[in-house]
Amino acid sequence: MMHTSTLSDAMKDCIEHCQRCHAECLETAMNLCLDTGGRHTEPEHFRLMISCATLCQSAADLMLSGSAFHERQCALCAVACEACAQSCEEIGGMEQCVELCRQCAQSCWTMSGGTPRDRAAAGRRPAAS
C-alpha cells in the first residue's frame, strides 16, 4: 500500500551520509568559518568545504534519481570528503565536520564499488598512460 523504497540499505545509508555531510560543511563554512576568519576563510580551505558540500549534494541526488552515474560521482565525492576532513583537522575546532566527512567518504567508497587500490589512485588525476 505504502510506497516502500526499493533502494538498497547501503544506498540509503550513503544518501543520508551525503546529506549530513552537505549540511555540516555548508553550515560550518557559512557560519563558523566566516565568523572566525583567519585560517578559516583561507581560500583553499573554504573552497574545499564548499566543493565538498556541492559534491555530496550531487552524489545524493544522483542516487535518489536512479542515475547510472552515481558510482563515479560517489568515488569523486569520497576524494573531496577526505580532503575536506584533512583540511578541517589541520585547522582545528571542526571535529564534527571531520567526523561526518570521514563517514561520508567511507560510505561513498563502498557505494562506488572501489577497491583500496582505486582509493589510493583516486587522489591523483587519472593518468593518460
Add this chain to the structure above:
Amino acid sequence: MMHTSTLSDAMKDCIEHCQRCHAECLETAMNLCLDTGGRHTEPEHFRLMISCATLCQSAADLMLSGSAFHERQCALCAVACEACAQSCEEIGGMEQCVELCRQCAQSCWTMSGGTPRDRAAAGRRPAAS
C-alpha cells in the same frame, strides 16, 4: 573545542525535514512514478514533486547558510509541500511522501513565522491591494 552548531533547535529540525522531504520527493518521482507511469507521470503531478524537491533543497541551503531570506523561502516551501502532499494523496500509494511533505510544511510554517492567516493567504498570489 568542537564546533557546536549555533542554529536553533527549531531550525535544525526544519533543515532535517526539508532534507528528508527533498529526498523522498526526488526518489519517488524518479523511481516509483517513472516506473508506474499513468497518473504518476501526469505532468502537473510530476512537476509538483520536482518543484517540491527543489524548494526543500533551497530552503535547507538558505537556513544552513545563515541567509536573511530563509523565512520567505520556508513560507513558499510550505505551500509547495502542502500542494505536493495533496496531489500524492489523490493519486494514492505514496503515503510516506504525503507524511514527509506534511511534516515539512508544518516545520517550514513555524520557521517562516507565519500566522494561520498568512497560511490561508499563501495559497494565493500576493494581492496588490
Add this chain to the structure above:
Amino acid sequence: MMHTSTLSDAMKDCIEHCQRCHAECLETAMNLCLDTGGRHTEPEHFRLMISCATLCQSAADLMLSGSAFHERQCALCAVACEACAQSCEEIGGMEQCVELCRQCAQSCWTMSGGTPRDRAAAGRRPAAS
C-alpha cells in the same frame, strides 16, 4: 522536427538572467571575495552573495521545470538580487556583479507579475492584513 521551446520570450530572458547572476555571484564570492578578504568576507556581505546565487538557481530551475511556483520564487529572487547589488556597490570593485544583479532583479520582477506596490512591499515580511 526539432523541439522548439514553448517557454515565452520573457521567461527565456529571465532564465538567462538568473543563470548569469548565479554564475557571477558564485564566481565573485569564491574568487575575488575570498582572495581579497576584509570587507569582502564580512559575513553579512558574503552570505548575501551566496544566498543570491542559490535563489537565482532555484528560480531558473522552477521556470525550466514548468513549476506553478516560479512567480513567487522570482519575487523572492528579485529581493535578494537587489540586496546583493546594494551590498556589492557599497563595498566597491564589483561593478559587473552589481549590473547583473540589477538586470536579474528587473527580469524577475516582470516574471513575478509584481506591481511597483508589491515591489515596495517585498522588502518587508508579508503583512497578514
Add this chain to the structure above:
Amino acid sequence: MMHTSTLSDAMKDCIEHCQRCHAECLETAMNLCLDTGGRHTEPEHFRLMISCATLCQSAADLMLSGSAFHERQCALCAVACEACAQSCEEIGGMEQCVELCRQCAQSCWTMSGGTPRDRAAAGRRPAAS
C-alpha cells in the same frame, strides 16, 4: 576598477556550455518529455536527462567556485552528456538537446585535460588494474 574574471577563456566557455546544457535538458525533460509520454518518459531515458542536468550544474558550480575537483567532475559530465545526446538522438525530435549535449561534452573533455584514451576509457568504470 571593475572586477574582471580571472577564469580562463576555456573555462568560461565550459561554464556557459554546462549552463546551457543544464537548462536544455531540464526544460526538455519537464516539458516536452512529460507532455509527450511514451518513449519520452521511459525511465532510462528520463533519468539520463535529469542526471545530465544535475552533472552539468555541479560541473559549472565547481568551476565557478575555483574547486580543485572541477577537472574530474567535467570528465564525468562529458560521459553523461554523450550518453544523453545518444538517447535523445535515438528517440528523435530533440535535436537542440542533442546539439547542446555534444557541445558540452566536447567542452568538458577539453576542460578535464583528457586524452582520447581517457575518453575511450571513461565509458567504463575505472579499472583496478
